[in-house]
Amino acid sequence: MRQPLYILSACSISPQHSYDAENFLNPVVTTDDGKLRITAPDYSKYISPVAIRRMSRMLKAGITAGMKSLEMGGVTTPDAIIIGTARGSVTDMETFLKDMINLQEEALNPTGFIQSTYNSVNGWLAMMTRSTCYNQTYVHRGFSLELCLFDAQLMLSESQDKKYILAGGFDELTDEYVIIRGRIGYYKEQKLNSLSLLSHNDTSGSVAGEGAHFFTLSNNPENAACAIHTVQMLLKPTSEAVQAAIADMLAQNELQKEDIDVIMCGMNGDSRSQFLVDPVVNDCHEHTTITTFKQLSGEYDTASGFGLWLVNYLFTQKRIPEEIVYKKGTSTRIKNVLLFNVTILGNVTLMLMTTPPARP
Amino acid sequence: MAERVVITATGIISALGTGKDTHISAIRNLRSGVNGVSLLKSVHAHEFLLGEIKKSNDDLAVIMGLPTGDNGYTRTTLLCLAAMNDLLQNTDITLLQNEPFAFINANTVGGMSKMEDIYMDVLTVGADERNNKYINTLDCAESTENVAAHYGLKPIMATISTACSSSSNSLILGARMIKQGLVKRAVCGGGDALSRFTLNGFYSLKNVDKMPCKPFDQNRGGLNLGEASGFCLLESESSAKARGANIIAVLSGYANTNDAYHPTAPSPTGEGARRTMQQALDMAGLKTTDIGYINAHGTATQNNDLSEGLAIQTLFGTNAPHFSSTKPYTGHTLAAAGVIEAIFSMWAMEERIVIPNLNFETQMEELSIKPVSGLLENVTIDHVLSNSFGFGGSNVSLIFSKA
Numbered sequence: 001m002r003q004p005l006y007i008l009s010a011c012s013i014s015p016q017h018s019y020d021a022e023n024f025l026n027p028v029v030t031t032d033d034g035k036l037r038i039t040a041p042d043y044s045k046y047i048s049p050v051a052i053r054r055m056s057r058m059l060k061a062g063i064t065a066g067m068k069s070l071e072m073g074g075v076t077t078p079d080a081i082i083i084g085t086a087r088g089s090v091t092d093m094e095t096f097l098k099d100m101i102n103l104q105e106e107a108l109n110p111t112g113f114i115q116s117t118y119n120s121v122n123g124w125l126a127m128m129t130r131s132t133c134y135n136q137t138y139v140h141r142g143f144s145l146e147l148c149l150f151d152a153q154l155m156l157s158e159s160q161d162k163k164y165i166l167a168g169g170f171d172e173l174t175d176e177y178v179i180i181r182g183r184i185g186y187y188k189e190q191k192l193n194s195l196s197l198l199s200h201n202d203t204s205g206s207v208a209g210e211g212a213h214f215f216t217l218s219n220n221p222e223n224a225a226c227a228i229h230t231v232q233m234l235l236k237p238t239s240e241a242v243q244a245a246i247a248d249m250l251a252q253n254e255l256q257k258e259d260i261d262v263i264m265c266g267m268n269g270d271s272r273s274q275f276l277v278d279p280v281v282n283d284c285h286e287h288t289t290i291t292t293f294k295q296l297s298g299e300y301d302t303a304s305g306f307g308l309w310l311v312n313y314l315f316t317q318k319r320i321p322e323e324i325v326y327k328k329g330t331s332t333r334i335k336n337v338l339l340f341n342v343t344i345l346g347n348v349t350l351m352l353m354t355t356p357p358a359r360p
Numbered sequence: 361m362a363e364r365v366v367i368t369a370t371g372i373i374s375a376l377g378t379g380k381d382t383h384i385s386a387i388r389n390l391r392s393g394v395n396g397v398s399l400l401k402s403v404h405a406h407e408f409l410l411g412e413i414k415k416s417n418d419d420l421a422v423i424m425g426l427p428t429g430d431n432g433y434t435r436t437t438l439l440c441l442a443a444m445n446d447l448l449q450n451t452d453i454t455l456l457q458n459e460p461f462a463f464i465n466a467n468t469v470g471g472m473s474k475m476e477d478i479y480m481d482v483l484t485v486g487a488d489e490r491n492n493k494y495i496n497t498l499d500c501a502e503s504t505e506n507v508a509a510h511y512g513l514k515p516i517m518a519t520i521s522t523a524c525s526s527s528s529n530s531l532i533l534g535a536r537m538i539k540q541g542l543v544k545r546a547v548c549g550g551g552d553a554l555s556r557f558t559l560n561g562f563y564s565l566k567n568v569d570k571m572p573c574k575p576f577d578q579n580r581g582g583l584n585l586g587e588a589s590g591f592c593l594l595e596s597e598s599s600a601k602a603r604g605a606n607i608i609a610v611l612s613g614y615a616n617t618n619d620a621y622h623p624t625a626p627s628p629t630g631e632g633a634r635r636t637m638q639q640a641l642d643m644a645g646l647k648t649t650d651i652g653y654i655n656a657h658g659t660a661t662q663n664n665d666l667s668e669g670l671a672i673q674t675l676f677g678t679n680a681p682h683f684s685s686t687k688p689y690t691g692h693t694l695a696a697a698g699v700i701e702a703i704f705s706m707w708a709m710e711e712r713i714v715i716p717n718l719n720f721e722t723q724m725e726e727l728s729i730k731p732v733s734g735l736l737e738n739v740t741i742d743h744v745l746s747n748s749f750g751f752g753g754s755n756v757s758l759i760f761s762k763a
Contacts (some may be wrong), residue, residue: 086501087498098479101479105402105403108561108563108564110565113564114565117751117752118500119750119751122752126753127622132635133618134617135616136520137520137521137752139500139520139521140504143517147518154536157540180495183487184492233516345496
C-alpha cells in the first residue's frame with residue numbers, strides 16, 4: 001500500500017519524560033532492577049476522580065495518551081479508533097485470575113475481568129470522544145501496533161474524504177509478568193543499568209518495559225510533522241530477508257541507501273536477535289545516523305510505538321538528541337527515516353517515514 | 361467499483377460437532393449442543409450448562425495427528441486447527457501455498473484455558489519446566505501462528521480481539537484486504553475454548569443462566585457459554601470464478617461501529633445496533649425488505665436482547681424479517697460467535713431454512729416482534745444479516761447474499 005499516513009500528533013507515556021516532551025531526557029530515567037516502568041503523568045486532566053480510583057494503571061495510561069494525542073492534533077471525534085496491545089491490561093487479568101484461584105471461584109469482583117478485555121481502552125476512548133465509527137483492536141504480539149497502522153492505511157485507501165484516525169498501542173509490565181516471561185529467557189539475568197542495555201548484547205534477554213503511545217493520523221498532510229509510507233511485518237525472518245525487505249521498501253519509495261538520514265533501531269540487547277541487527281547497522285551508508293530507543297523504553301510487544309513517537313519527535317524538533325545516537329552519520333538533515341524494530345521472538349517490523357507532504 | 365468478495369469454503373467445530381453435515385442435521389433435529397459439563401474443571405461445573413465440545417484435548421490432538429499429552433498446544437489452538445482442518449477438507453491447500461493470502465484469526469483470552477491451570481506454578485521458584493512451553497500461549501497470536509505453522513503456511517497474519525464481535529471483524533478485515541487488491545484470498549475467523557476465567561467472569565457479572573438460555577424471551581435469564589472455532593475462505597469473485605469454485609455466498613455488506621455508551625452494556629434504545637445494521641445495508645445497497653433472515657446476536661442477557669430487539673424493530677418495523685438467535689444450539693462462543701453464526705447464516709440461505717430460536721416461549725413486553733421458534737423449511741432467502749455485539753461497545757453486522 002502506498003497510502004501515506006500523516007502524523008498530526010503523537011503522545012507517549014513511557015518510562016521517560018515523553019508525555020511532557022519539553023522535558024524529554026531531562027533527566028534520562030534509568031533503572032538497575034531490569035524493569036523500566038512508565039513515568040505516570042497527572043491523569044486527572046482527562047479522567048474523573050471516581051474513574052481514576054477504579055481504573056487500572058494501563059487503562060489510565062492508554063486513555064490519557066489517546067486523549068492527549070487527539071487534543072494535540074486538534075481532533076475532537078476521530079473517524080476511527082484502532083489500538084494494538086499484545087496483552088491488554090495485565091494487572092486486571094492477574095487480579096481476576098488470582099482471585100478466581102484463591103477464592104475458589106466464589107464471590108468474585110468482575111472489574112478485573114471487564115478491564116482485562118483487550119478492547120476496553122478502545123471502548124473508553126470511543127465513549128470519551130463520542131466516536132461511534134470504526135473501532136478495532138489488534139492483539140498480535142510484536143505486530144499489534146503495526147497492524148493498526150496497516151489498517152489505517154487500508155482505511156485511508158478506501159476513501160478520498162479527509163479522515164482522522166486515532167491509532168496507538170500499549171502494553172504493561174508487572175512483577176508477575178516479568179517472572180513468568182523471565183522463565184523463557186525474555187530478560188537479562190545479570191544486573192545492569194538500563195542505559196547500558198545495548199552494550200550487553202553478548203547475553204540473552206532484554207530489560208522489561210511498558211508504555212502507551214498514540215498517534216493522530218490523517219490523509220490530510222496539513223500540520224503533519226512526518227508521514228509513514230510503508231509498514232512491513234516480518235515473521236521470524238532471516239537476516240537476508242530483512243535486508244531484502246529494506247531494499248524493496250527503499251525501491252518502492254524511489255530512495256537509495258544514502259538517502260536514509262536516520263535508522264531508528266529497535267535493537268533490544270538480546271544476543272539471539274543480534275544477527276538481525278548487525279547487518280542493518282554495519283551496512284548502512286555513511287550518511288546515515290543510527291539511533292536506538294530500547295535503552296530508554298525497555299522491551300515489550302508494542303515498544304515500536306515508543307520508537308515511532310521518537311521518530312516523530314526528531315521530525316518535530318529537527319534535531320537528534322545525543323543520548324540516542326548509536327553511530328553518527330554525516331547527514332545533517334532529517335528527511336527520510338527508517339524505523340527498524342526487532343522483538344524477543346525474532347520478528348522484525350519496518351516503517352519508512354519522511355517529511356510531508358509528498359514522497360521525496 | 362471494487363470487486364465483490366465471496367465465500368468459497370467454511371470450516372467449523374462447535375458443540376454441535378464438526379463440519380456442515382453434522383451441524384445441519386443437529387439444526388434440523390432441534391438438537392442443542394448445550395449440556396451438562398464433562399471437561400471444564402470448574403467448581404461450578406455441576407451448576408451450569410455449557411456448549412462444550414465433547415472432545416478432550418487428546419481427542420483433538422489425535423484428529424490432527426499431533427502427539428497427545430503435553431504437546432504445547434492449548435485447547436484454543438486445537439479448536440482452531442480442527443476448524444481449519446474442516447475447511448481444508450473442501451479446499452485445495454495449494455491455493456494457500458502458491459499465492460499470498462491473509463490469515464485473520466480472533467480470540468478473547470488466548471490460551472487461558474491452559475494458563476489458568478499452571479499460573480500459580482509458573483510463578484513459583486523451581487516450577488515444573490515442562491510448563492515453560494505454555495508460557496507464551498496466553499498471547500492471542502499463539503493460535504494464529506501455530507495454525508499457520510502446522511500447515512507450513514506463510515500468510516499475512518493478524519489477530520483481532522474485540523470481545524464477542526471479534527471474528528466478525530476478522531471477516532471484515534479480510535474482505536477489505538481483498539477489495540484493495542492486497543490479496544486474492546483470506547482465511548478469516550476465530551476460536552475460543554471454554555475457560556474457568558471466562559465462565560467466572562460472566563458469572564460474576566450475573567450474566568449466566570443456569571438453565572438453557574432463552575434469547576428474546578420475556579423470562580430470559582442470561583447466557584450459556586460455549587466454545588467453537590470457525591473459518592471462512594474469502595476470495596475475490598474473479599479469482600473464485602476463474603478457478604470454478606463453488607461460491608457459497610457474497611459478503612455484500614458489513615459495518616463496524618461503536619456504541620460509545622458503556623464498557624459492558626449496550627445502549628438501551630438499541631441505537632448503536634440499529635446504526636450498524638443500517639450501515640451494512642447501505643454498503644450492500646439493500647432495503648430492509650430485502651433481508652430474508654436475521655441471525656441475531658441474541659445472547660439471552662437482559663441488556664443485549666432488549667437493545668438488539670428494539671434495534672431490529674426500529675429499523676425493520678413491526679413486520680421484521682424472520683430472526684433468531686442460534687446461541688441455544690451452541691452457547692455463546694464469544695470470539696468464535698461471529699464467524700460460526702455467519703456460517704449458519706450462509707447455510708440458512710443455501711439450505712432454504714430459517715434456524716429456530718430454541719427455548720423461546722414468552723413474548724418480550726417491550727417488543728412487538730418475536731423470534732422464529734420453529735424450524736422453517738423451503739424459505740427463499742436472498743440476503744441474510746448476522747449481528748455480533750461485544751463489550752467495549754463493539755458492534756458488527758455482516759450481510760451475505762446469494763451468489
